[in-house]
Amino acid sequence: MAGSLTEEVPESEESVDWGYEEGVEWGLIFPDANGEYQSPINLNSREAKYDPLLLEVRLSPNYVVCRDCEIINDGHSVQILLKTKSMLVGGPLPRGHEFELHNVRFHWGRENQRGSEHTVNFKAFPMELHLIHWNATMYHSIDEAVGKKNGIAIIALFVQIGKEHSGLKAVTEILQDIQYKGNSKTIPCFNPNTLLPDPLLRDYWVYEGSLTVPPCSEGVTWILFRYPLTQFWVQQDEMLELHDWIIF
Numbered sequence: 001m002a003g004s005l006t007e008e009v010p011e012s013e014e015s016v017d018w019g020y021e022e023g024v025e026w027g028l029i030f031p032d033a034n035g036e037y038q039s040p041i042n043l044n045s046r047e048a049k050y051d052p053l054l055l056e057v058r059l060s061p062n063y064v065v066c067r068d069c070e071i072i073n074d075g076h077s078v079q080i081l082l083k084t085k086s087m088l089v090g091g092p093l094p095r096g097h098e099f100e101l102h103n104v105r106f107h108w109g110r111e112n113q114r115g116s117e118h119t120v121n122f123k124a125f126p127m128e129l130h131l132i133h134w135n136a137t138m139y140h141s142i143d144e145a146v147g148k149k150n151g152i153a154i155i156a157l158f159v160q161i162g163k164e165h166s167g168l169k170a171v172t173e174i175l176q177d178i179q180y181k182g183n184s185k186t187i188p189c190f191n192p193n194t195l196l197p198d199p200l201l202r203d204y205w206v207y208e209g210s211l212t213v214p215p216c217s218e219g220v221t222w223i224l225f226r227y228p229l230t231q232f233w234v235q236q237d238e239m240l241e242l243h244d245w246i247i248f
Helices: 166-172
Strands: 060-062 066-073 078-081 087-089 099-108 127-135 152-161 184-190 204-210 218-225 229-231
Touching: 166 184
Parallel strands: 152 218, 152 229
Antiparallel strands: 060 087, 066 078, 066 184, 078 099, 087 099, 099 127, 127 152, 204 218
8 A cells, every 4th residue: 555644644744733623724724725626515416517428437446355454543533544455447537547545534423413524405414434545547655646636536425324334334343442542453354345335326426626634635536425325323322422532
């Protein structure tokens, strides 16, 4: 696996502290956050335009099973670092370019009703997953690809409350073991394909944006699947809340 991209931040900016506290202005520390194509956004389904060109070359995730993957609490979210070489091609991506899957990140909040970063028609979802890829055809590492044209592609999946999802179970089962910043654990077997929706559900939105955390670099192609996954949530007073156990 080439590159590091700890917390999606290049090495030169990893030491800069940041958070989600009210009044914190990322743009004062990270100039890219002042750009015109910043993420996340609200997706207005009525304003979305159908693009038949996206069907000419189908979006094709060529993911392979990862053995002994590391899942870590990085102080802001939970992420799985992939050791195997899984690629993404087609769809809105440049023809002939391969994007390598680097990691999977999970975003959720204090309340069941709101945890996603993006919203659809101003509706939030309990959780949002990001499968983060970098352009291995144009660049040598993910750090080199960040902030560059066609450098990063992120598949986003919304998660709704419902029947327990088998692909997410591998992660939720060990959350209690990584309650503090810097904690990590090894997953014996993780298959990124289990996070994807049914192949027949091909509807997705595409837009050009940025990383959703500092340095908020642009040049990111966002691919957001319309149909959410489902995951079981227990009662609020019993559930493991992100902001309660991720220690900064």
